[in-house]
């Protein structure tokens with residue numbers, strides 16, 4: 001049976017630099033989803049109906065408002081369609097989908113690794129982990145191109161100021177693999193950490209494989225590759 005289609009209204013957009021935009025969607029009723037899940041947008045482009053998944057960057061507690069944060073990909077039909085939408089437009093989608101999720105802080109140190117807009121699913125996961133009385137440290141390594149301020153920078157800094165369990169570091173995307181190796185492979189022999197990795201392209205499986213080959217359990221290294 002086909003997944004039921006839902007419709008949302010584009011209520012507001014916020015630009016994060018020239019090529020990244022947050023889309024705030026209003027739903028007729030709250031969507032039940034788990035932090036980290038995505039929706040599959042159904043985009044009428046030309047004669048086709050493209051299906052493009054986008055992670056939900058807001059939290060389930062935000063009710064009938066969903067936030068997506070999207071990069072405009074050069075020559076990409078789906079992202080260009082979204083960037084062309086006017087306020088008030090209807091966006092159809094199915095979902096929520098996905099198993100890259102977090103319902104509570106893990107029973108061990110948690111390391112979130114977000115490359116660029118890969119922060120989208122990690123933002124609600126992190127908020128949920130912080131809200132669930134974490135007993136172990138929560139760390140975010142947030143990578144970017146070093147030109148624009150990292151996405152949700154002020155909000156994440158504020159979370160770090162108010163939650164002693166949470167620490168936040170920024171690195172440039174080009175140094176991400178080196179930083180991960182230095183911090184969590186070469187620095188000690190602790191292999192009890194839990195990793196949540198999200199980003200675009202080869203860096204994601206490269207990080208996943210490096211961590212697993214270094215001795216972290218397979219199920220302790222979760223990832224989503226775009």
Ligand SMILES: Cc1cc2nc3c(=O)[nH]c(=O)nc-3n(C[C@H](O)[C@H](O)[C@H](O)COP(=O)(O)OP(=O)(O)OC[C@H]3O[C@@H](n4cnc5c(N)ncnc54)[C@H](O)[C@@H]3O)c2cc1C
Nearest residue numbers: 038052053054055069070071073076077078079120200226
């Ligand atoms: C589970 C899942 C969740 C996703 N969530 C998001 C999200 O929250 N925000 C988002 O911007 N994209 C997200 N994506 C990517 C998104 O679905 C599309 O692939 C992207 O918008 C490109 O579609 P397009 O039609 O514009 O370009 P296409 O012509 O389909 O181009 C695809 C190419 O763009 C690359 N690409 C994909 N995403 C990006 C990106 N964000 N930045 C730069 N290059 C990219 C792909 O690696 C591929 O090479 C997600 C993908 C998956 C699988």
